[in-house]
Amino acid sequence: MTTTAIDYEAVIGLEVHAQITTRSKNFCSCSADYANAAPNTHVCPVCLGMPGTLPVLNRAAIEATVMTALALNCEIPLHSKFDRKNYPYPDLMKGYQITQYDEPLSLNGWTEIDDGNGGTLRAGITRVHLEEDTARLLHRVDSVTGEPYSLVDVNRAGVPLMEIVGEPDLRTPEQARQYLLKLRQILRYLGVSHANMEEGNFRCDANVSVRPRGSTTFGNKVEVKNMNSFRAVFHALEYELDRQSTMMAAGERIPMETRGWVEGENRTVSQRSKEEANDYRYFPEPDLPPVVLTPDWIEGVRAKLPELPDAKRARFVQRYGLSPHEADLLTDSRARADYFEAALADADPTDDAARRSLARAVANWMLGELARLQNAHGDEIEAVKVRPQHIRELVAVIEGGAISGTQAKDVFQKMYDTGEAPGAIVEAAGLSQISGTDELAAIVAQILAAHPQPVADYRAGKQEAIKFLVGQVMRATKGRANPESAGALLRDTLGG
Amino acid sequence: MLERKELSAVELTESVLARVEAVEPSIGAYVTVTADIARVQAAAADRLRAKGLGGPLTGIPICQKDVLATRGVRTTCGSRMLEDFVPPYDATVVRKLQEAGAVMIGKGNMDEFAMGSSTENSAFHPTRNPWDPARVPGGSSGGSAAAVAAGEALGATGSDTGGSIRQPAALCGIVGLKPTYGRVSRFGLVAFASSLDQIGPFGRSVHDCALLLQAMAGYDANDSTSVDAPVDDYAGALSGDVRGLRLGIPEEYFTADLDPAVRACIEEAIADLERAGATIVRGISLPSTPHALAVYYIIAPSEASANLARYDGVKFGYSYHDGGGMWEDMERTRQHGFGDEVKRRIMLGTYALSAGYYDAYYLKAQKVRTLIRQEFDRAFERCDLIVAPTTPTVAFRLGEKSDDPLQMYLSDIYTIPVNIAGLPGMSIPCGFAQGLPVGMQLIGRPFEETTLLRAGDAYQRLTVWHQRRPELAAMEAGS
Numbered sequence: 008m009t010t011t012a013i014d015y016e017a018v019i020g021l022e023v024h025a026q027i028t029t030r031s032k033n034f035c036s037c038s039a040d041y042a043n044a045a046p047n048t049h050v051c052p053v054c055l056g057m058p059g060t061l062p063v064l065n066r067a068a069i070e071a072t073v074m075t076a077l078a079l080n081c082e083i084p085l086h087s088k089f090d091r092k093n094y095p096y097p098d099l100m101k102g103y104q105i106t107q108y109d110e111p112l113s114l115n116g117w118t119e120i121d122d123g124n125g126g127t128l129r130a131g132i133t134r135v136h137l138e139e140d141t142a143r144l145l146h147r148v149d150s151v152t153g154e155p156y157s158l159v160d161v162n163r164a165g166v167p168l169m170e171i172v173g174e175p176d177l178r179t180p181e182q183a184r185q186y187l188l189k190l191r192q193i194l195r196y197l198g199v200s201h202a203n204m205e206e207g208n209f210r211c212d213a214n215v216s217v218r219p220r221g222s223t224t225f226g227n228k229v230e231v232k233n234m235n236s237f238r239a240v241f242h243a244l245e246y247e248l249d250r251q252s253t254m255m256a257a258g259e260r261i262p263m264e265t266r267g268w269v270e271g272e273n274r275t276v277s278q279r280s281k282e283e284a285n286d287y288r289y290f291p292e293p294d295l296p297p298v299v300l301t302p303d304w305i306e307g308v309r310a311k312l313p314e315l316p317d318a319k320r321a322r323f324v325q326r327y328g329l330s331p332h333e334a335d336l337l338t339d340s341r342a343r344a345d346y347f348e349a350a351l352a353d354a355d356p357t358d359d360a361a362r363r364s365l366a367r368a369v370a371n372w373m374l375g376e377l378a379r380l381q382n383a384h385g386d387e388i389e390a391v392k393v394r395p396q397h398i399r400e401l402v403a404v405i406e407g408g409a410i411s412g413t414q415a416k417d418v419f420q421k422m423y424d425t426g427e428a429p430g431a432i433v434e435a436a437g438l439s440q441i442s443g444t445d446e447l448a449a450i451v452a453q454i455l456a457a458h459p460q461p462v463a464d465y466r467a468g469k470q471e472a473i474k475f476l477v478g479q480v481m482r483a484t485k486g487r488a489n490p491e492s493a494g495a496l497l498r499d500t501l502g503g
Numbered sequence: 504m505l506e507r508k509e510l511s512a513v514e515l516t517e518s519v520l521a522r523v524e525a526v527e528p529s530i531g532a533y534v535t536v537t538a539d540i541a542r543v544q545a546a547a548a549d550r551l552r553a554k555g556l557g558g559p560l561t562g563i564p565i566c567q568k569d570v571l572a573t574r575g576v577r578t579t580c581g582s583r584m585l586e587d588f589v590p591p592y593d594a595t596v597v598r599k600l601q602e603a604g605a606v607m608i609g610k611g612n613m614d615e616f617a618m619g620s621s622t623e624n625s626a627f628h629p630t631r632n633p634w635d636p637a638r639v640p641g642g643s644s645g646g647s648a649a650a651v652a653a654g655e656a657l658g659a660t661g662s663d664t665g666g667s668i669r670q671p672a673a674l675c676g677i678v679g680l681k682p683t684y685g686r687v688s689r690f691g692l693v694a695f696a697s698s699l700d701q702i703g704p705f706g707r708s709v710h711d712c713a714l715l716l717q718a719m720a721g722y723d724a725n726d727s728t729s730v731d732a733p734v735d736d737y738a739g740a741l742s743g744d745v746r747g748l749r750l751g752i753p754e755e756y757f758t759a760d761l762d763p764a765v766r767a768c769i770e771e772a773i774a775d776l777e778r779a780g781a782t783i784v785r786g787i788s789l790p791s792t793p794h795a796l797a798v799y800y801i802i803a804p805s806e807a808s809a810n811l812a813r814y815d816g817v818k819f820g821y822s823y824h825d826g827g828g829m830w831e832d833m834e835r836t837r838q839h840g841f842g843d844e845v846k847r848r849i850m851l852g853t854y855a856l857s858a859g860y861y862d863a864y865y866l867k868a869q870k871v872r873t874l875i876r877q878e879f880d881r882a883f884e885r886c887d888l889i890v891a892p893t894t895p896t897v898a899f900r901l902g903e904k905s906d907d908p909l910q911m912y913l914s915d916i917y918t919i920p921v922n923i924a925g926l927p928g929m930s931i932p933c934g935f936a937q938g939l940p941v942g943m944q945l946i947g948r949p950f951e952e953t954t955l956l957r958a959g960d961a962y963q964r965l966t967v968w969h970q971r972r973p974e975l976a977a978m979e980a981g982s
């Protein structure tokens with residue numbers, strides 16, 4: 008970091024491009040799912056830009072964009088349109104990109120992020136608009152002649168892309184990272200994008216300038232590209248903050264330019280000057296009528312919004328008594344949050360204490376052993392074999408005193424490896440249950456004799472008391488009894 | 504005749520193909536003659552007719568303007584750039600006409616990328632006017648118009664961005680109709696100016712045009728600008744009755760630029776229609792008309808500059824390679840692949856859209872465009888159709904205007920406002936001046952092609968202009 012006498016702060020605004028996971032491309036019926044396809048197999052005359060072909064807008068992409076914009080608290084104008092952005096490049100099939108210039112689908116939003124200092128920051132969203140992706144260029148070198156050449160893969164061309172333009176509200180590389188994490192989380196919650204930076208379906212360009220802390224003016228901004236991970240964004244911005252601060256401290260003028268992050272070298276290099284603005288000669292796309300939305304339609308999309316991460320986190324804290332940190336972790340992805348709640352599915356809704364107690368136990372398993380094993384195996388929650396109800400069962404087995412904490416971890420490991428229910432594992436592992444009624448009956452008799460108060464409670468009509476007695480049977484048998492058989496036998500013996 | 508089985512589709516097609524062979528050396532209406540396809544389609548048409556099936560176009564030989572994509576048949580757009588381009592798809596109009604049973608004789612010559620008014624801008628050869636081979640057939644659909652006029656096809660398709668159907672129809676003495684913007688799908692029409700381009704038919708009679716339009720019109724899910732409105736029964740609407748129809752005469756279309764002999768023909772035609780019972784409404788005013796040309800030469804080149812950006816030699820069409828690197832190859836491809844007029848318009852459009860000029864040119868042009876539309880709307884409160892000349896003069900000589908783009912542009916002053924406003928317009932033969940055909944233009948309200956056709960057909964029932972054949976044609980036909 009900078010060691011200059013004046014304290015500098017960064018002013019950062021991020022532009023994020025996220026591929027939308029629609030079935031077909033934005034303007035033709037080609038499949039947009041080309042991840043595992045051979046080059047140039049998801050193409051047609053339209054996305055190849057052949058003469059005479061015309062774009063037809065994918066309604067699903069509009070809905071996904073509007074849904075995202077609503078999740079980012081944007082205004083949705085009733086009228087928007089598409090424009091042509093003209094620039095020649097071999098990855099651009101038509102010689103122009105269909106995008107939205109001055110009338111985007113949404114405007115003026117915000118999202119709340121962790122400010123990296125224990126507080127929150129409301130980061131402005133300038134706009135979310137819909138456009139099309141370009142083809143992919145593959146640069147090669149001829150193995151014989153050593154001549155460089157390029158190949159074009161058109162599979163990606165025309166895939167719907169939403170551009171999320173952020174206000175320059177971020178002040179540190181960490182805030183930029185938090186902002187990206189938040190966007191990714193929301194996109195994944197909505198199910199509108201895979202939002203995976205490494206796979207290239209979530210891309211980030213950063214505009215960054217520096218200024219003395221406390222100043223309200225903006226310095227010359229530098230655009231940084233080629234960042235293919237969250238880590239890269241963080242380090243590239245740290246590098247820029249340092250580089251620009253040093254230059255500013257030395258009284259140098261910071262040129263407006265585009266710089267590229269060089270991964271292996273941990274630095275940015277100048278790519279081209281932006282002192283003279285590019286002229287993209289935008290004009291309204293005559294092949295597509297304007298998009299006219301109705302308030303009813305927009306409200307319909309709003310109604311489809313799932314519970315968003317912030318709301319879910321707050322609810323988890325309130326309803327389950329989790330700490331904000333636990334709630335944060337459990338709501339990290341929608342799948343994880345759903346898993347958590349599935350494990351609590353049949354908790355008594357009227358019994359707060361029981362629900363919280365179960366929630367605590369499930370959270371502990373999920374954030375402890377499950378998370379540890381997931382990390383070790385690199386498994387996403389969706390790929391985990393342990394069923395949510397098995398965690399609940401495991402908690403019951405433990406509460407019943409059937410197995411020790413150490414045993415429970417071994418059982419969980421087996422659950423993770425095999426996907427089997429905890430009961431089955433306990434049995435197979437020689438922690439097997441007593442099935443002979445005679446043996447069990449003897450133990451039941453002992454337990455009843457030893458605990459007159461619960462017996463009296465049960466006889467007085469307090470059904471709950473049986474749970475305690477079952478627990479005692481389980482403890483006495485070291486978990487080898489079948490809790491259901493034990494319960495039945497207890498009731499019989501007590502003349503239930 | 505086909506319906507009465509006096510003539511088979513194969514016989515008709517063979518006679519047209521023979522005609523093509525005989526007159527093409529002096530006319531040059533076609534870029535590509537598709538005799539093999541025509542014969543197969545004609546045979547299929549006869550089989551259909553033998554079963555008592557098919558419609559009015561089954562077996563009818565037509566010329567497709569080479570701006571329309573034809574699957575498996577090269578589609579040049581009159582350009583070196585697409586000299587060997589064979590599309591893997593049919594334009595919607597091509598498919599629809601095929602489904603209606605029409606027989607494709609070939610692909611009609613045209614000004615490169617439909618930019619021009621004389622067909623002299625074809626990269627391959629000029630087309631000559633059948634009425635006088637020293638003169639142009641008009642453009643850009645000159646090949647289509649000349650083919651119909653010379654008997655090399657019974658009907659044809661054209662595309663009209665600023666008059667490219669109506670102007671050659673007028674100059675070749677046939678009927679040409681530009682439908683309302685959105686009435687006919689543009690899918691497969693190689694784009695020149697997307698917000699102005701519209702495909703339409705050519706025929707010797709209004710009735711023929713009605714039949715062709717019937718097959719061509721309608722909503723197409725592949726063209727988002729095509730309009731999902733019912734298609735009228737065009738031929739069925741030809742009642743021959745124009746009584747009570749209010750014909751507006753806009754003074755701005757009868758200016759000093761108008762050749763007095765042409766003007767006389769138009770006035771005569773108006774009198775004929777009045778005698779047939781139409782009401783003439785004089786003093787219709789379209790005051791922004793003089794600005795239409797300027798508006799057009801901002802909007803059309805602007806859109807063209809983007810539409811033609813895809814021709815870079817990377818993906819299809821002509822490609823220049825000399826190892827000078829990607830950018831140099833792309834530049835040279837465009838340098839050699841495009842003709843002068845195309846380059847001129849790409850430069851005009853690029854300039855008009857540039858930062859700092861956009862507001863002054865493109866945006867201003869769009870505002871005037873709105874004004875022109877509104878003026879037409881107001882005019883149509885007082886009349887049902889507007890009657891005007893199609894062109895200020897009859898056909899000019901080859902080479903006469905080719906060195907003076909502005910003079911060339913002025914030959915479209917009466918047709919351009921109709922594209923700017925997106926209205927339907929039709930040119931029908933209404934006499935001769937200096938021995939050359941004169942066209943009268945009818946302009947209608949949006950999607951009221953029926954009214955145009957009804958008035959035009961009524962006029963043709965009263966007159967014989969459309970029955971005249973060029974001498975060249977008569978001579979060959981008689982031989």
